[in-house]
Amino acid sequence: MTVSKQFDIIGFDADDTLWExxxxxxxxxxxxxxxxxxxxxxxIDVKAALTATERKNLNTFGYGVKSFAISMVExxxxxxxxxxxxxxxxxxxxxxxxxxxxxxxxxxxxxEVLATVGAAYRLVLITKGDLVHQTHKIETSxxxxxxxxxxxxxEKDSETYLRLLGxxxxxxxxxxxxxNSVRSDILPVMALGGHGVHxxxxxxxxLEHVEHNELFVExxxxxxxxIWLGLA
Amino acid sequence: MTVSKQFDIIGFDADDTLWExxxxxxxxxxxxxxxxxxxxxxxIDVKAALTATERKNLNTFGYGVKSFAISMVExxxxxxxxxxxxxxxxxxxxxxxxxxxxxxxxxxxxxEVLATVGAAYRLVLITKGDLVHQTHKIETSxxxxxxxxxxxxxEKDSETYLRLLGxxxxxxxxxxxxxNSVRSDILPVMALGGHGVHxxxxxxxxLEHVEHNELFVExxxxxxxxIWLGLA
Numbered sequence: 001m002t003v004s005k006q007f008d009i010i011g012f013d014a015d016d017t018l019w020e021x022x023x024x025x026x027x028x029x030x031x032x033x034x035x036x037x038x039x040x041x042x043x044i045d046v047k048a049a050l051t052a053t054e055r056k057n058l059n060t061f062g063y064g065v066k067s068f069a070i071s072m073v074e075x076x077x078x079x080x081x082x083x084x085x086x087x088x089x090x091x092x093x094x095x096x097x098x099x100x101x102x103x104x105x106x107x108x109x110x111x112e113v114l115a116t117v118g119a120a121y122r123l124v125l126i127t128k129g130d131l132v133h134q135t136h137k138i139e140t141s142x143x144x145x146x147x148x149x150x151x152x153x154x155e156k157d158s159e160t161y162l163r164l165l166g167x168x169x170x171x172x173x174x175x176x177x178x179x180n181s182v183r184s185d186i187l188p189v190m191a192l193g194g195h196g197v198h199x200x201x202x203x204x205x206x207l208e209h210v211e212h213n214e215l216f217v218e219x220x221x222x223x224x225x226x227i228w229l230g231l232a
Numbered sequence: 233m234t235v236s237k238q239f240d241i242i243g244f245d246a247d248d249t250l251w252e253x254x255x256x257x258x259x260x261x262x263x264x265x266x267x268x269x270x271x272x273x274x275x276i277d278v279k280a281a282l283t284a285t286e287r288k289n290l291n292t293f294g295y296g297v298k299s300f301a302i303s304m305v306e307x308x309x310x311x312x313x314x315x316x317x318x319x320x321x322x323x324x325x326x327x328x329x330x331x332x333x334x335x336x337x338x339x340x341x342x343x344e345v346l347a348t349v350g351a352a353y354r355l356v357l358i359t360k361g362d363l364v365h366q367t368h369k370i371e372t373s374x375x376x377x378x379x380x381x382x383x384x385x386x387e388k389d390s391e392t393y394l395r396l397l398g399x400x401x402x403x404x405x406x407x408x409x410x411x412n413s414v415r416s417d418i419l420p421v422m423a424l425g426g427h428g429v430h431x432x433x434x435x436x437x438x439l440e441h442v443e444h445n446e447l448f449v450e451x452x453x454x455x456x457x458x459i460w461l462g463l464a
Contacts, residue, residue, distance in 0.1 A: 057329075060329055060332050060333055060364070061298060061329075061332070061364065062298075062362070062363060062364030063364075066293060066294075066298040066299060066302060067298060067364075069302055070298060070301055070302065070325060070328070073305055073321065073325060074322065074325050077318045077319075077321060077322045078322075080318075082317070082318040082319055082322070083318075084318060085314070086309045086312075086314040086315075086316060086318065086321070087309075087314055089305065089309060089318070089321060090306065090309045090310075090314070093302060093305060093306050096302070097289075097292055097293075100292050100293070101292055130294070130363070131294060131362070131363045131384065131386055132292070132293065132294030132295075132299075132386055135386045152363065152384075154363055154364055154367045
């Protein structure tokens, strides 16, 4: 049996698709709540205030750990009306530094899946977030050689995908994107006439939540991708 | 007279080559010294301590304003042994936010030079720094259409240039890089057998200073580039 190829290029998201990411943010968010709550007046939702600060800062500071660090410092000062001790603020910065220096924790099946799928398709990696952090993760993961291009973008919207597909000289309907975020990996690609395969992760950042009525393929694990593609 | 083209692609640096950048860092550095000095013991070189913190953080946090913001907060706490008031730290974050939101201040001759040179050559923009900040500056400057590619990279070293030139399918000896930093724009390109034109800016960040014995072309102003290329 021959399988005719439905796609010219397959794009992979990175954070929470190839390796753990949200876990580090959640752990630091919990630690933030522990550290800052005792300096906040009763009735303050410390976690909600941090998320609101992140949302407010997103356009100016962008995605990623450095932006998160700045939002933590800012939110701690605001929530506590300035009463938070400076050693707590120093600890928030150290938490961000540790998060940036943490080794990559690869998700199950990733190396085998990239080897199998990469033998049959051209692969690109498309991620947003912090330039230095994403570059370090891609390089230290040992996975970079599977990808024809490594794209670290500001926002994963339809405009960005259209620009990338133009550069790769591939039509949207011949492009498949694989990732854990419906908002960033699936909907903007489908809006162009492209295809998405959703592989949910057990954690999703509040700012990635999206309401929608679209239908698309959802796999329980990245390990199921070769079967779905007819490669195994 | 016909002029045979010596280059296939010309790369331009962005910060302090196309628009002002170091001015914003210097202004905030001065303001940092003003704000923090009264909480530092006598005998502390506040400015030097900030620069040392930036140097220490460079590998983990990378280049750009967010990294600078985190270094300012960290240095202020360290220098003052934690005695700096939290409202000063909040002001340091606001200074970074203002720097990120500041409109682009284009340098003289930039639009004309890009129009003239871009009519004869393929142009690419190659910059390091913060992804969100650089993207916003490129987009709001109205200059993006002159460039075939906009590359925001982690480090402007020979390895990075080699990867970019490979992707652009241009031989190093057919590539010219134009920029204000000998360390980042000229020496790594020359090391590959490529060409560099240095256009100094009146300010240079401490961490961009480099000792060298190389000889290369230096222009007083970007406005001289078309003449040097034989285009005017």
